[in-house]
Structures are given as structure tokens and as C-alpha cells.
């Protein structure tokens with residue numbers, strides 16, 4: 552993937568190329584590309600004049616950042632305590648089987664990314680699956696089919 | 703030690719160190735003062751030439767008096783007027799040994815850690831050994847950044863997945879192969895492959911009689927200082 556330097560420039564300039572704004576800059580880049588392309592990180596490091604390893608360290612520290620391309624549909628299965636005791640494990644297993652990927656991976660066609668999270672703050676609805684910011688409560692393995700069919 | 707061995711000048715602060723009233727330069731951290739007065743406490747992530755980092759926790763000391771005492775890392779704690787510092791109280795020694803036990807369990811192959819464990823008279827390791835080759839002390843990162851001004855390596859990931867690496871996990875252009883990171887690393891030098899090499903805890907040699915190295919040259923222990931000399935063989939069980 553080639554990154555558009557002028558687009559990166561405009562993001563970086565918005566923060567006056569402040570090294571202190573590294574996280575905000577990376578967030579904007581992540582929003583733009585759905586992940587952080589390696590070239591963009593190199594470019595940020597040189598524009599902000601900070602060590603490359605520092606940018607890499609920050610990019611790998613936060614779970615919100617991804618160095619690998621993410622799918623169009625991002626599915627987060629809650630594995631928090633409340634969801635766990637209500638059977639989120641079976642929901643996750645069903646999703647893994649249906650999508651033929653493991654948690655943390657993206658399908659080959661770039662359609663789905665499956666991830667686990669620990670509590671999304673909606674425990675009463677558990678087990679919760681969040682698909683692109685949309686919350687689905689009381690999930691069961693059976694409902695997984697509908698979820699993937701967009702119903 | 704250069705900075706420490708000069709006579710301190712200017713305003714001094716007075717505090718209690720192991721029951722003795724001592725004075726120190728207010729710019730020092732506790733560890734510098736402790737070392738200045740010749741008290742030996744173990745440190746791992748501290749180096750005089752680098753910014754203190756306070757991660758190994760081995761340099762713990764107890765401050766305060768009566769029931770209101772707490773443990774602090776001396777390399778990160780400033781000297782202050784009226785402090786009461788104990789470097790070898792029961793609580794400190796117990797904590798130090800526990801930290802050492804955890805470090806050894808993470809990285810049993812390190813000579814430096816094994817030597818320190820022997821000096822602390824660690825007798826058992828109750829944790830499952832991880833056999834990692836890094837204790838995340840950050841010395842290499844600070845060495846590379848502060849002394850070599852290369853900034854070629856750093857931390858990546860977090861929590862249990864934290865590790866030391868180059869940018870993008872690839873051979874880095876910034877690195878000038880100076881070797882300073884390996885020089886300072888406490889985990890790089892492998893422990894002796896002596897009589898009990900496969901145990902988690904070394905110090906097997908101190909049980910052998912006679913203890914002197916000439917007999918056991920092949921064991922390559924060369925512990926500095928040699929435990930049997932420090933203590934005398936009759937003190938070591």
C-alpha cells in the first residue's frame with residue numbers, strides 16, 4: 552500500500568508537527584486507512600523528528616492501533632467477566648468457525664476482522680458483540696448467523 | 703563513582719541512614735547517598751551514566767519510622783531532610799529476595815542475576831522458570847539513546863507482551879553496531895555451566911569443598927566477589 556504523503560502532511564500540520572501530538576496523529580491516520588501502514592509511521596517519525604523506534608513503540612502499545620490492515624467489518628467479542636459467564640466463549644467459537652479465522656485475525660478477502668475485548672461497559676446485555684460500533688446484546692451462537700448476514 | 707567521591711559542597715540535607723546521622727547533597731537520589739556512605743545494596747536497572755528508570759525494584763529501602771514505614775526504590779527517591787532510611791531491615795531483605803526470585807525465574811541463564819541471587823542467599827525459586835533472555839530493565843535502550851545517541855532500539859508492545867526491539871522489528875539503519883547495548887545488558891552474559899547448570903538457581907559451587915576456584919576452574923564461575931571469600935567457607939552451608 553502506498554500512502555498519500557500530502558494527506559499525511561495535512562494530518563500532521565493540523566497538529567503543527569508537535570511530537571507531543573504523536574498519539575492524536577496516529578489516531579487520525581488509523582481512522583484514514585483503518586490501520587497504520589509502515590510507510591506512514593516512517594513518514595511521521597521523520598516529520599516530527601523523533602526516533603522511528605519511538606513511533607513504533609507507541610503504535611504497538613495501544614490496542615486501538617493496528618499495524619496490519621483491518622477488515623471492513625470489525626467484530627469485537629466481549630470476553631469480560633459478565634459476558635464470559637454468560638457464554639461469550641461459545642459465541643466467539645462460532646464466529647471463528649463461520650469466518651474461518653482466529654480471534655485477532657482478518658479474513659483473506661479483507662471483509663472481517665475478529666477481535667476480543669474485555670468488557671465494553673454493557674454487562675447487563677451480555678454476551679455482547681460489537682460490530683463496527685454497533686452493540687448486539689444477548690448474543691448466542693445461533694444469532695451469529697444473522698449478525699454476519701447483516702440482519 | 704567520580705561524582706560521588708568528591709566532597710559534596712553547598713547546602714546539605716541531614717537524614718538518618720541505618721541509625722546514623724548523615725549528610726547528603728540535596729541533588730542526590732537516595733541510592734547515591736547510600737553508595738556514598740559505602741553501603742552496598744543490589745541494583746540492576748541503575749547506571750551512574752544513565753537516567754534512573756526505577757523498574758527492577760531491587761534497590762528498595764524502607765523509609766519512615768514506627769508503624770508508618772514504606773518501601774521505596776532508592777534510585778528514584780530524592781534525599782530529604784529528616785528521612786529515616788533503612789537499607790537492610792527484615793522487610794527490605796524479604797522484599798529484595800522476592801524480587802530477585804521473580805527476576806531469576808524470568809531469566810535463569812543470566813550470570814549477573816545468578817551472582818546477585820547468590821549474594822542475597824536466595825535458596826529457592828518457587829516460580830515456573832520462563833527462560834526469557836531479557837528482564838526489560840531498559841538499560842540497553844537508555845544506553846543507546848543517552849550515551850550512543852543512536853536511538854536505535856526501544857520498547858514495543860505492553861504488559862506481558864512488552865519486548866525490546868528495533869523499529870518495525872527489522873535491522874535498523876540507526877544502529878551503528880557499537881555493542882554498547884550488549885555491554886550493559888545484565889542478561890547477555892550467560893551463567894557458568896558448572897556442576898549444576900540445569901537448575902533454575904545456580905550457586906551450586908558454594909556447596910563444594912574446597913571452595914577455591916583453582917580446583918574448579920572449568921566451572922567458570924568467577925563470581926565477583928567470590929561468595930566463599932566474602933563469607934568464608936565455614937559460613938556457607
Ligand code: SF4
Nearest residue numbers: 846877878880881883
Ligand atoms: S549496538 Fe546499535 S542498538 Fe546497541 S547501543 Fe549501539 S547503536 Fe544502539
Ligand code: SF4
Nearest residue numbers: 836837839840842887
Ligand atoms: S536486553 Fe538486556 S539491557 Fe536490554 S532491557 Fe533486556 S535485560 Fe535490560
Ligand code: FES
Nearest residue numbers: 629631634671673
Ligand atoms: S463483561 Fe461484557 S460488557 Fe462487561
Ligand code: FES
Nearest residue numbers: 756758759761777
Ligand atoms: S536500581 Fe532502582 S529500581 Fe532498579
